[in-house]
Amino acid sequence: MKRPPRRTAIRLAAVCVLMLGFSYALVPLYDALCDLTGLSGSTSNLTQAMATAPETETVAERQVTLQFVANVDHSMPWDIRPDQFEMKIRPGQTYQTVFHAYNRTARAMTGQAVPSVAPQMAAPHLIKQECFCFTSQPLDAGESVEMPLIFKVSERLPETIGTLTLSYTFFDVSQTSGTQSG
């Protein structure tokens, strides 16, 4: 035996631990990459998109269809629906709509909406100026509420996209209410 193999083994074990850490590091890396590129329908880069959007943007001639979808997490006993299921809009113009939420339980709860846009290439171009998804939504037992959404679609939306879908999933954050969710 020329050299003690123990040192080699310890170094290799350290590499294993690092790689285990790397697998968890992939989670924030993946999120960061999605935010950067707007892939996977992530819209959490909104504030940046708004800040960099040119003021001089004009309203486009063409019309696109925007569909709204509202879901609840399987453990969330609320009824959610968009006021309009579909809107014909012109890119570059600002629009307003509302969503309806109703807490059908007998207790006060807090909900949080998580948005997603399909197709994913459209995600960076859907700019939400006012959205109920920015904050969590408390509702008393049996209470219902209209939640506003003010948005526009950037005129730089690729020509190939004729229909966009904006989907919200509500889930129960009563236990952790007050915390902002991604």
Add this chain to the structure above:
Amino acid sequence: MSEIAAAHDDHHDYHPSGLWRWVTTTNHKDIGTLYLWLAMIMFFIGGAMALVIRTELFSPGLQFVDPQFFNSMTTLHALVMIFGVVMPAFTGLANWQIPLMVGATDMALPRLNNWSFWILPFAFAMLLSTMFMDGGGPAGGWTLYPPLTLQTGNALPFVIFSIHFMGMSSIMGAINIIATIVNMRAPGMHMMKMPLFVWTWLITAFLLIAVMPVLAGGVTMLLTDKFFGTSFFNAAGGGDPVMFQHIFWFFGHPEVYILILPSFGVVSSILPTFSRKPLFGYSSMVYATASIAFLSFVVWAHHMFTVGMPLAGELFFMFATMLIAVPTGVKVFNWVATMWRGSMTFETPMLFAIGFIIMFTIGGFSGLMLAIVPADFQYHDSYFVVAHFHYVLVPGSIFAIMAAVYYWLPKWTGNHYPERLGKWHFWLSTIFVNLTFFPMHFVGLAGMPRRIPDYALQFADYNMLASVGAFGFGFAQLLFLYIVVVTIRGGEKATDQVWEGAEGLEWTLPSPPPYHSFTTPPVVR
């Protein structure tokens, strides 16, 4: 036979006998044997599962098993064959051969070696026990994609913990192999003099250390998503199921090279012996293996072209994948050049090695087809994929393992195997393996999806052929078991060199080698 003589020779060693010897052993030859027998047992278990699948698919309609059980068969067949057969078989070969090939007394960390083997029977007992649990075994595919896999019943935590155990075992085995190769080589055995089997295993071991922890992390996230309320892969909680696919295939693609690189080493050892020529392009073989291993880290997303990636991503992963064909082509051409104008003879190991080269290349070409993004949208999740990976794994990895067993069995046991039966085994296996998997290309291109218990009528004929082939292949392997058993029990005595053209340190030892070999380091020219 010579037990009395052996006992006399080794009387200075403490030798527990019976079962306890195998439980407590730290000897690389014993542990190698244990790994190989585990692989043999799991091969028949995984094979039985494959035959359940092929029985159901013999004709259209649902006739023998219910779809849930069918799906758990496809899932468990894959997990058993990958983690229970190919990986332990290669680790067993490494345990037997690496110390003999580099002139070491034993593996560098013998007790760790014992532990890394003995974890495995428990891991597989746990995995197989899931078949009898409420909700059945895992049925979401071996790739364990969420959210489907999170609907598994009681079996899920058992599957995940058994994968943790398999991972720990592989990592410890890999650490041991690297420590042996780096620290225990005989004087004069420079890195660039090592046999290619040792080189390919060194590189494989580094791949194992790099990616098995990533798999462990990924399945742990599944576990916490299911039981502890995390949302790594739950879109409603801000996670993303596609992220699992990225993590899984970051492990998964290097993993498929873990399953094939040691085969390259085996074939590179066998061809020169039976061609009676040195291996053509030794150093290019080493560099090609290293390049394949390096590239394996940057091609994972070619398993998921259809999830919706930007064009730039698809192009990158397509070209990176095609680039792998270059070092692989270097290897294939080197093997052909090794045989070129050699004094070739066709004993069973050579037949399996040549069969490997031809059929692995077929699998490689269908892999190239799958790498083409626009074509992959048609092939994705079809039987074409099934045909592709079975061509690289069965007449690829499995044939190489069998070639290795036939090649080194006379060295390990001191007895020649019955040559005529070995050739029968090769030809039956080759005919039936092609009958099984070649028609899958056709049904796949025609649109038959994988992982379904029933199919449209137009696929009936080819599926029937594939099922006939599968049963033929399965029963031909009983012949292999028989040959191994009779060779261990006796047979024509082998010389030290065993094969006329064999070169290397292992052939300087007696057949069978003494329990403790190279107690004084050999001299390497």
